Amino acid sequence: MSSEEIEREQRVVSMLYGRLDDLRAGAADRLAKVLRETGGTPQARTERDTATAMYSQQLAQFGSVENGLCFGRLDFEDASHQHIGRIGIFDEDNDYEPLLMDWRAPAARPFYLATAAAPDGVKRRRHIRTSMRKVTAVDDEVLDLEAADPKRHEGLTGEAALLAAVNANRTGRMNDIVQTIQAEQDKIIRSGLNGVLVVQGGPGTGKTAVALHRAAFLLYTYREQLSRRGVLVVGPNATFLRYIGQVLPSLGETGVLLSTVGELFPGVTPDRTESVAVAEIKGRLEMTEVIAAAVRDRQRVPEDYLEIQFERETLKLDRKTCVQARAAARRSRRVHNKAKPLIIPIILDALAQQYAERIGADPLGGANLLDQADLDDIKRELSEDDGVQEALDWLWPTLTPQELLEDLFADKDKLETVAPEFPELYREPGGWTPADAALLDEAAELLGIDDTAIKAAESRRRQEEIDYASGVLDILDLQDEADPEILMAADLIDAGRLAGRHEDADYRTAAERASTDREWTFGHVIVDEAQELSAMAWRVLMRRCPSRSMTLVGDVAQTGDPAGTTSWSQVLEPYVEDRWRMEKLTVNYRTPSEIMAVAADVLGPELEAPQSVRDSGMDPWHAKVTNIPAQLGEFVAKEAAVIGEGTLGVIVPAGFGDAAAEVDLESQVSILTVWQAKGLEFDSVLVVDPARILADSPRGANDLYVALTRATQRLGVIHPGDLPDCLSRLAADV
Numbered sequence: 001m002s003s004e005e006i007e008r009e010q011r012v013v014s015m016l017y018g019r020l021d022d023l024r025a026g027a028a029d030r031l032a033k034v035l036r037e038t039g040g041t042p043q044a045r046t047e048r049d050t051a052t053a054m055y056s057q058q059l060a061q062f063g064s065v066e067n068g069l070c071f072g073r074l075d076f077e078d079a080s081h082q083h084i085g086r087i088g089i090f091d092e093d094n095d096y097e098p099l100l101m102d103w104r105a106p107a108a109r110p111f112y113l114a115t116a117a118a119p120d121g122v123k124r125r126r127h128i129r130t131s132m133r134k135v136t137a138v139d140d141e142v143l144d145l146e147a148a149d150p151k152r153h154e155g156l157t158g159e160a161a162l163l164a165a166v167n168a169n170r171t172g173r174m175n176d177i178v179q180t181i182q183a184e185q186d187k188i189i190r191s192g193l194n195g196v197l198v199v200q201g202g203p204g205t206g207k208t209a210v211a212l213h214r215a216a217f218l219l220y221t222y223r224e225q226l227s228r229r230g231v232l233v234v235g236p237n238a239t240f241l242r243y244i245g246q247v248l249p250s251l252g253e254t255g256v257l258l259s260t261v262g263e264l265f266p267g268v269t270p271d272r273t274e275s276v277a278v279a280e281i282k283g284r285l286e287m288t289e290v291i292a293a294a295v296r297d298r299q300r301v302p303e304d305y306l307e308i309q310f311e312r313e314t315l316k317l318d319r320k321t322c323v324q325a326r327a328a329a330r331r332s333r334r335v336h337n338k339a340k341p342l343i344i345p346i347i348l349d350a351l352a353q354q355y356a357e358r359i360g361a362d363p364l365g366g367a368n369l370l371d372q373a374d375l376d377d378i379k380r381e382l383s384e385d386d387g388v389q390e391a392l393d394w395l396w397p398t399l400t401p402q403e404l405l406e407d408l409f410a411d412k413d414k415l416e417t418v419a420p421e422f423p424e425l426y427r428e429p430g431g432w433t434p435a436d437a438a439l440l441d442e443a444a445e446l447l448g449i450d451d452t453a454i455k456a457a458e459s460r461r462r463q464e465e466i467d468y469a470s471g472v473l474d475i476l477d478l479q480d481e482a483d484p485e486i487l488m489a490a491d492l493i494d495a496g497r498l499a500g501r502h503e504d505a506d507y508r509t510a511a512e513r514a515s516t517d518r519e520w521t522f523g524h525v526i527v528d529e530a531q532e533l534s535a536m537a538w539r540v541l542m543r544r545c546p547s548r549s550m551t552l553v554g555d556v557a558q559t560g561d562p563a564g565t566t567s568w569s570q571v572l573e574p575y576v577e578d579r580w581r582m583e584k585l586t587v588n589y590r591t592p593s594e595i596m597a598v599a600a601d602v603l604g605p606e607l608e609a610p611q612s613v614r615d616s617g618m619d620p621w622h623a624k625v626t627n628i629p630a631q632l633g634e635f636v637a638k639e640a641a642v643i644g645e646g647t648l649g650v651i652v653p654a655g656f657g658d659a660a661a662e663v664d665l666e667s668q669v670s671i672l673t674v675w676q677a678k679g680l681e682f683d684s685v686l687v688v689d690p691a692r693i694l695a696d697s698p699r700g701a702n703d704l705y706v707a708l709t710r711a712t713q714r715l716g717v718i719h720p721g722d723l724p725d726c727l728s729r730l731a732a733d734v
């Protein structure tokens with residue numbers, strides 16, 4: 001490419017960075033100005049808070065698009081052209097003409113879709129590669145069938161830039177692919193907001209990348225709708241979330257909540273582990289019945305009667321009354337904690353009657369000496385009595401989800417009553433596992449919160465605000481009394497509305513608020529590695545998204561979790577029946593063809609493995625070793641030396657000594673289990689003891705498939721015994 005062209009693009013790119021600097025300086029100035037302001041009316045204060053949040057967010061956005069601000073240019077048949085980049089920049093002095101078109105704008109679409117066969121008015125597509133603020137290369141594609149290069153791959157856009165991107169060494173953090181999105185990916189990214197979209201694709205087809213770019217696209221296109229409710233992105237584990245954490249900010253988006261399902265229950269951070277078998281049980285739909293039974297088990301009646309000391313009397317609360325009270329509460333179909341107020345009057349009535357009969361009895365045998373007012377007094381006193389409260393708590397305790405499950409899992413007798421078929425659920429008290437989150441959420445649904453007290457306090461507070469506000473209005477009106485022509489303040493605004501204006505507004509982003517609110521419902525939910533979710537986890541996510549505006553990406557051939565799914569329709573049927581759409585991704589951008597051929601053998605011929613976009617020219621190898629712990633270091637050192645600056649992932653069977661609980665993504669060599677490696681990639685991968693990975697789980701073949709497909713360049717397999725037959729394609733290490 002001529003240096004003249006590079007220089008020409010450099011001038012444009014430098015101009016755009018100049019504009020970016022101006023925008024950044026403008027936002028910084030405005031932010032500094034609002035931060036300097038103090039005092040003023042409450043309304044002025046809230047306006048300042050909004051402005052502060054807005055300018056801070058703008059500053060963060062302008063900072064995050066620094067790398068690769070402008071990466072493309074389209075030249076059209078009509079001799080016009082347009083530069084494409086991470087954000088839109090407009091020429092304020094020239095009728096706001098776009099200087100840089102946001103990649104998500106409809107007008108930028110031909111950059112990803114135009115082909116020689118369907119050029120869509122585009123004559124030439126140019127990929128502009130930059131490093132820091134310097135243009136390093138430009139790659140042109142002339143969209144002209146006659147001039148097309150016969151060596152180019154059918155169906156790939158920007159092949160040179162794409163191959164440069166997929167061949168680059170990995171850093172341990174995922175990069176965005178905004179510069180080289182391919183047509184089949186673009187279609188998914190820009191698919192409409194509504195309904196459930198399933199994206200099925202083999203390893204390395206860009207599912208994660210597509211999911212994240214889709215989040216950015218949706219936030220751009222449906223800004224109004226989505227910034228209020230937020231977008232939730234769910235990933236399989238914390239390492240994975242750290243791996244993808246930078247992608248959305250690099251696309252200028254910050255308002256997205258990234259979470260695992262295990263962390264979706266506010267206030268609970270999973271801090272203990274459990275066996276795969278127990279986690280699998282906890283993921284089963286049958287757990288809904290177990291939890292419902294656990295709640296019913298806490299709604300008790302005495303065998304015979306309960307004795308309650310009140311004043312100097314011993315009252316007896318008989319079984320029949322308790323059964324009646326319980327039946328009334330259950331009949332109401334209210335959730336447990338909200339149904340409690342229904343048993344209270346029945347119990348108090350019975351106790352008050354009994355007490356009145358004792359103390360009000362006419363010694364001469366006449367009618368009871370107490371009247372209704374006395375009875376009411378007795379009931380009030382009973383309701384405040386500790387002994388009575390204790391009895392009520394025994395009959396129908398107010399419970400938090402944590403209390404319900406802690407009491408259940410740490411009590412063999414309770415478990416025996418509630419879930420006799422699952423004694424494995426027993427555990428020592430303290431702490432929660434990732435699978436518990438879905439159970440806590442289910443329990444919260446059945447228990448509810450008795451918010452009568454909270455509501456009463458809220459309405460008291462609001463009344464006080466209204467009283468205060470009417471005081472303010474009175475004062476204003478007094479001042480205006482002299483001139484009846486002037487509109488009274490109270491004519492313009494009533495006290496309720498004035499009070500409402502002064503209520504504290506919440507300026508946290510939707511994502512921040514959502515993370516602390518169990519009942520928050522999102523505008524859109526994106527699930528990565530969706531095949532891993534258990535039936536119980538799906539219930540949690542569906543609750544968070546009643547609009548069913550969802551994108552689910554995954555690969556049923558990679559399911560490792562025994563609680564996970566092998567069929568999308570099975571998972572979705574209970575929630576949306578057959579009203580969901582599926583898109584497929586077919587090209588593998590990560591794994592070279594030589595490695596993909598080995599991986600495909602593991603799953604057999606019925607699986608359609610994705611097509612690799614490139615060959616590496618290197619054969620994956622295997623080596624038989626006698627003593628893995630003693631010899632592994634040697635292989636790691638050799639491989640690390642070969643890849644130089646690149647990353648090496650050593651994937652070991654679960655329970656292998658060296659796998660750390662936390663994976664350090666920054667280090668050159670990571671030792672991790674298949675579960676931890678889900679969704680990640682490394683320039684070179686060493687798979688240790690494939691026979692054990694196969695044997696360790698009912699989904700062992702899927703696990704091995706995942707392990708083998710993490711490599712972007714090189715693959716080696718080390719095995720202590722015979723090489724499993726399915727890997728016979730591997731060449732012996734020399």
Ligand SMILES: Nc1ncnc2c1ncn2[C@@H]1O[C@H](COP(=O)(O)OP(=O)(O)OP(=O)(O)O)[C@@H](O)[C@H]1O
Pocket residue numbers: 162165166175176177180181182185201202203204205206207208209210555558589590678679680681709
């Ligand atoms: N259009 C593209 N341009 C450049 N790189 C791409 C493109 N699509 C995907 N990639 C790269 O391919 C690799 C695999 O992508 P990604 O992790 O999204 O795949 P995946 O389908 O989620 O894989 P898996 O199911 O194995 O976890 C990443 O390095 C990603 O950046």
